[in-house]
Amino acid sequence: MKQGQALPANPFYNSPEQRLALARQRFFDDGVRPSGMVSEAVIQSWSRCLRSHGDPARNAVFEPVTPSRVHGALRGNRALLDAASEELERLQVTLAGTSGTAMLTDAKGVVIGSTYAPTRSHEQLMPIATRVGVNLAEEAVGTTAPGITARTGQACLVMGCEHYFGNAQLMHCAAAPIRDVQGELAGVLDLSSEGLPFGFDAGAVVAHYAAEIENRLLCAQSTDHLVVRLQITPALLDTPMAALVGITRDGRIDWINAAAARLLGLVAPIGQRARTRLEDSLGVAVDTLAALTSQGEAQPMHLPNGLMLWVRCEWRSPERHRHLHANGAVTSPQAPTSPPQPQPHTLRDTERQTVLRVLAESGGNVSRAARTLGVSRGLIYRHLSGKD
Numbered sequence: 391m392k393q394g395q396a397l398p399a400n401p402f403y404n405s406p407e408q409r410l411a412l413a414r415q416r417f418f419d420d421g422v423r424p425s426g427m428v429s430e431a432v433i434q435s436w437s438r439c440l441r442s443h444g445d446p447a448r449n450a451v452f453e454p455v456t457p458s459r460v461h462g463a464l465r466g467n468r469a470l471l472d473a474a475s476e477e478l479e480r481l482q483v484t485l486a487g488t489s490g491t492a493m494l495t496d497a498k499g500v501v502i503g504s505t506y507a508p509t510r511s512h513e514q515l516m517p518i519a520t521r522v523g524v525n526l527a528e529e530a531v532g533t534t535a536p537g538i539t540a541r542t543g544q545a546c547l548v549m550g551c552e553h554y555f556g557n558a559q560l561m562h563c564a565a566a567p568i569r570d571v572q573g574e575l576a577g578v579l580d581l582s583s584e585g586l587p588f589g590f591d592a593g594a595v596v597a598h599y600a601a602e603i604e605n606r607l608l609c610a611q612s613t614d615h616l617v618v619r620l621q622i623t624p625a626l627l628d629t630p631m632a633a634l635v636g637i638t639r640d641g642r643i644d645w646i647n648a649a650a651a652r653l654l655g656l657v658a659p660i661g662q663r664a665r666t667r668l669e670d671s672l673g674v675a676v677d678t679l680a681a682l683t684s685q686g687e688a689q690p691m692h693l694p695n696g697l698m699l700w701v702r703c704e705w706r707s708p709e710r711h712r713h714l715h716a717n718g719a720v721t722s723p724q725a726p727t728s729p730p731q732p733q734p735h736t737l738r739d740t741e742r743q744t745v746l747r748v749l750a751e752s753g754g755n756v757s758r759a760a761r762t763l764g765v766s767r768g769l770i771y772r773h774l775s776g777k778d
Contacts, residue, residue, distance in 0.1 A: 410551035418446055431542065432552045435533040439554045443532055450531040450555035455523035459500075460749060463523050467496045470568070470577045471503060473607035475771045477599050481505050482767070484595070489586040492599070493520055497575045499527030499540035503771060507757055513584045515561065521755045526580075531555065535563030536580040543567050543575045545600075547593055560585050564592035566600035571611040571636060571645045579603060601630035601649070608647060612636050612706040615644060616680055618672075620653060624688040624700045633699075641668045641676035655695050670694070679703050745773040 413424035417436055424433065439446070464471065474494050481492040482505040489510065494503040506520035519526065528537035532554030538546045545566040551559045565580040579600040581592045609617055615636040619627045626632060633650035635643055643666040646656060654671045668676055673694040680703065682689055688700040745763065749770065752758040760767045 407550070410549075414446075414551055428552055429546065431538050431544065431546045432533060432548060435528060435538050435541075436554060438528065439532045442529065443554065446532070446554050447556050449557040452518050453525055453530060455521050459523040461746065463496060463500050463502050464746070464749075467502045467577065469610060470494070470496065470603075470607060471771070473610055474503060474568075474577075474579075474603045477603050477606075478503050478505055478771055479768050481599055482507075485581070488589065489583040490581045490588060490592065491516055491520060491583070492596075493526070493536065493580045493582060494603075495526055495536050495540060495578045495580065497540065497577055498525075499530070499537055499578065500525050502577070504756060505767075506755075507767075510584075515557065516582070516584050517755070519582070522749060532558065534558065534561070535565035535582075536578045539565040539567050539578045539580075540575070543569075545593065545597060549587070562587050562592070564588070564596045566593075566596045568600050568604045568607065569647075571608055573645065576607060577603075598630050601647075605630065605632060605634055605647060608634055608636065608645065609706065612645075614639070615706050616676060616683075617704050617706050618679060619688075619702045619704075620650060620691075620699045622653075622697070622699060624702075627688055627700065627702055635672075637668055637676055637679065639676070642666065643668060643671060653697065653699065654693065680705070742773050745770060 409427055413427040416422040416424045416427075417433070418440070436446075471494075478492065478494060485492060485505060491507075492505040493501055495501050501520060501522055501524045503522065504520040506516055508517060510516075518524065519531075525531070526534055526536045526540075528534070528541050531537065533548060534553060535546050535548040538544075538548065546564075548561075548563045548565075550562060553559045553561055553563075562583045563580055564582075565578050567575055568577045568579060570576040579596055581588070581596045583592075615638065618635040618637060620633040620635065621627050621631060631649060632647075633653045634647045635650050635654075636645040638644050646654070650656075656666065656671065668674065668679075671694070672679070672691070674691070679701070682701060682703040683705055685702075688702045690698055691701045692698050745759070748762050749756065749759040752762060756767055756770050760770050763770075
């Protein structure tokens with residue numbers, strides 16, 4: 391709506407901009423909940439922000455990023471960074487022709503990675519908001535998609551004037567949660583565009599990539615589980631649509647992802663350690679599934695609920711993790727071990743320390759650090775994820 395143009399007295403509107411303007415007027419000026427005009431998640435966020443931040447007309451202030459904050463954010467989220475490093479590189483390619491940028495935050499809403507590239511001159515907030523160590527939590531910058539998801543654990547969209555603060559209302563954001571084997575929120579993946587609405591279904595894209603990161607994280611954290619992949623067709627077993635189940639050696643379901651919960655008809659949320667008996671959900675014993683680990687191809691299996699699914703299994707054991715070294719070498723489980731020796735200060739160590747130092751000096755801006763070092767952003771992410 392143009393400034394000064396009167397808002398309609400009824401809930402009918404001619405454009406999304408008019409709808410959001412009317413919703414903000416009703417909520418912030420009239421004290422009326424604009425139910426049906428914006429999502430309930432946004433309304434609840436506005437309510438929390440009004441109590442904690444006050445005037446929504448002022449600008450959001452992004453806290454300075456210190457070297458200690460950068461180091462702390464990266465050090466505390468190595469597993470998530472490792473799971474997400476390949477997907478962030480793929481997202482950079484996927485989004486290259488769009489106005490979107492992907493950001494990965496930890497469970498508290500602190501940025502630990504992004505695909506930002508300083509190629510769009512109109513962007514004012516993105517160079518600030520995408521720095522490693524920036525806090526995008528609701529308590530810091532008001533209503534945003536990553537902030538809401540970090541607080542609620544639910545996927546959400548926050549478009550334009552649905553953002554709480556004035557300068558953030560140029561943003562369009564879509565966020566999805568990433569959970570770990572404990573069922574706890576491990577991080578948030580967000581797609582944001584400044585000044586330009588998405589020209590695609592951002593919610594679907596971010597959900598796709600978040601699911602892939604989550605599946606990688608679940609498998610990486612399963613150090614003593616039989617990991618079962620299920621789907622209605624074998625072609626989906628290695629995609630973000632794969633249903634994953636983590637089974638303990640005594641035959642109980644320890645964790646499941648959302649796709650598995652839907653296929654198995656389980657009420658318990660993802661990873662809630664419901665400890666469901668395997669036979670109750672899959673109709674087979676753990677030994678039967680363990681025998682499938684020797685099968686290279688997916689095998690058909692009928693579930694108690696009547697579905698026929700395709701299954702592939704893999705043991706994720708402590709022995710397996712001990713045999714896989716950082717350089718990719720595999721040793722025999724029977725090989726004698728020697729007392730640990732002091733590790734030399736290698737060239738790889740020096741490179742990683744240099745990357746972390748330059749990243750901290752760049753205020754957490756991965757693109758700037760890459761330009762300073764004369765390397766690719768992908769190399770920076772590989773160092774951060776431990777794949778250096």
